Amino acid sequence: MTIDAKLERLQALFSEMDRALIAYSGGIDSTLVAKVAWDVLGDRALAVTAVSPSLLPEDLEDARVQAAAIGIPHEEVQTHEMANPNYTSNPVNRCYFCKSELHDTLKPLALSRGYPYVVDGVNADDLHDYRPGIQAAKERGARSPLAEVGISKAEVRQIARHLALPWWDKPAQPCLSSRFPYGEEITVAKLQRVGRAERYLRELGWKNLRVRSEGDTAKIELLPEQIKEFVLATELPDLVSAFQEFGFVYVTLDLEGYRSGKLNQVLAPELLEART
Helix, strand or coil, X not given: CCHHHHHHHHHHHHHHHCCEEEECCCCHHHHHHHHHHHHHHHHHEEEEEEECCCCCHHHHHHHHHHHHHHCCCXXXXXXXXXXXXXXXXXXXXXXXXXXXXXXXXXXXXXXXXXXXXXXXXXXXXXXXXXXXXXXXXXXXXXXXHHHHHCCCHHHHHHHHHHCCCCCCCCCCCCCHHHHCCCCCCCCHHHHHHHHHHHHHHHHCCCCCEEEEEECCXXXXXXXXXXXXXXXXXXXXXXXXXXXXXXXXXXXXXXXXXXXXXXXXXXCCHHHHHCCC
């Protein structure tokens, strides 16, 4: 199926829904969903962003700016996954409890406002990764239009660019809880520490990155082709000093570089094979 045909099918899905509430994080996947929903449904579409300590303030601001540019009505709700020890203990299925909280919040809101559907930004590639949150969303009746049409991450960006969305190449930015190895307790202070470290690096000009946190150690991940330039261009003593002010004791650089889903490499093979 061509890109144009997939876009037409995506538009048709929203026509069939008539009214829809979009679980809108501000990432390019949910932004594309919000854009198409608005184009098809107008004010019968509503974008809702869940706000919690795992969302960077600048990502929330991006979501606001992007929704305003699209024109879609946008609201924010507080979610409370940090109150759930099943989440904060950071088990391998942590995302299940995150998405459970999200959709347990969004579904009643949608029904009370007359939206029969809650839709998210899950794409076709996500179905082939270990994503326990997808199951939680399905259990609560959420739909994933991009996945239903078979739109991959690369095709999301192609369609977004075709629709003149200026954020079509925006780097992926999963929640801050994804920066911790499974089994390490997640706290608000740790989330803030990671957020400050990543913000520091972005202000230096590095965009596609992660700061992984393990105990007192920060591990910086950059695109492999940028590692040499980073070492040569960065005042490393200043960086270490800044990270220590944020609360880290040790600062390291991952020589393999950034790779999405890297923390999942420690999972047992049977978990990776039993993908949603």
